[in-house]
Amino acid sequence: MKVLALCGSLREKSLNASVLRSATDLFAPPWEITVEPGLDRLPFFNADVEETALPDIVADLRAAVQAADGLLIATPEYAHGTSGVLKNALEWLVGGGEIAAKPVALVSASPAVTGGDNARAWLTQTLTVMGAAVLPDGLRIPQATRKIADGRITDEPTLAELKGLLDDLARAVAEAREDSAALAP
Numbered sequence: 001m002k003v004l005a006l007c008g009s010l011r012e013k014s015l016n017a018s019v020l021r022s023a024t025d026l027f028a029p030p031w032e033i034t035v036e037p038g039l040d041r042l043p044f045f046n047a048d049v050e051e052t053a054l055p056d057i058v059a060d061l062r063a064a065v066q067a068a069d070g071l072l073i074a075t076p077e078y079a080h081g082t083s084g085v086l087k088n089a090l091e092w093l094v095g096g097g098e099i100a101a102k103p104v105a106l107v108s109a110s111p112a113v114t115g116g117d118n119a120r121a122w123l124t125q126t127l128t129v130m131g132a133a134v135l136p137d138g139l140r141i142p143q144a145t146r147k148i149a150d151g152r153i154t155d156e157p158t159l160a161e162l163k164g165l166l167d168d169l170a171r172a173v174a175e176a177r178e179d180s181a182a183l184a185p
């Protein structure tokens, strides 16, 4: 089972990138996780470009989503929404349709006590309209600067919550596989 992880923050010391690093530590075969590296190199979405000359980097992103069994998305909260870089990536994925029916787990880490709830709600709406199967219970990490250090989660209860989210994602992937097998001719 392959999970593709997307990080909405470009900061070197990003709390959200740290969460994905910890998620990577928790993965064990047969599970694989890949953190998509190139979101900041995507051009701004332009429907004319999409129709006439899809950039290779966009085609690569679409192929990576297509090949994944599920997605793990870590988002920062900026002005009560997600980041521009993540929204831009999702706009490129609307037309391809690769994300449809794909299980998606959301996590948000923020120094605030609200834990990025607005960003996750915002993303849930966007992903749902794109047809993704967003897990109902994402993970909020409030006051994340107290729970993350040196690029990884250090708080044991938060690590356990992250493990729980990954287990939920695994279950959703297994269920999606059973559903598509049942529909196969």
Ligand SMILES: Cc1cc2nc3c(=O)[nH]c(=O)nc-3n(C[C@H](O)[C@H](O)[C@H](O)COP(=O)(O)O)c2cc1C
Pocket: 009, 010, 011, 013, 014, 015, 016, 017, 075, 076, 077, 078, 079, 080, 081, 109, 110, 111, 112, 114, 115, 116
């Ligand atoms: C422009 C800007 C807007 C922000 N808006 C919010 C916000 O609305 N809610 C919130 O909880 N945090 C907000 N923050 C704080 C971010 O959650 C914080 O910088 C966080 O560490 C970003 O995620 P990262 O560590 O993964 O880069 C904002 C930060 C910036 C720079």
